[in-house]
Amino acid sequence: MNALERTLGLIKPDAVQAGHIGKILDHILMRGFRIVGMRMLRLSRTAAENFYFMHRGRPFFESLIDFITSGPLVAFVLEREGAVHAYRELMGATDPAKAAPGTLRALFGTNVERNAVHGSDSPESARREIAFFFSEMELMFPLVEQKIPAEL
């Protein structure tokens, strides 16, 4: 049995602009994740460079910062058994062309940069990324089970 975990997810500016917020959240809820915090915001360049600090110096870094700061994004914290790995699975591979059918990136991504969604890659990253976007006070304790929608 997987431990109860939290992970940080983003709906990136490409998917917000394309009108995919609702559909992406439906897919997430149908997989049994509970949303315990959520907000819409636009990142400053400095904030984006801090969020993606591990990619500083990579050839795609400047373009990634341009993209992620290009418009509003939706940030959320998901809770579930094994949430970190389960949400990475639901997202699919970084490059939508290589992502498994039915994954969020296969469904809603455009290319390796404009790939619709982000998810923490480890429990350690999740802790850092959750604290980057949310204070402890802003996160819910889902004492009442959230209903899992049956279909889209």
Ligand code: IDP
């Ligand atoms: P991940 O989002 O699947 O964890 P990372 O390697 O951590 O992938 O890259 C962070 C983000 O940087 C990707 O989601 C994507 O938006 C962008 N990115 C990654 N690799 C490339 C690339 O080769 N070209 C352009 N953008 C990239």
Ligand code: MG
């Ligand atoms: Mg990553």
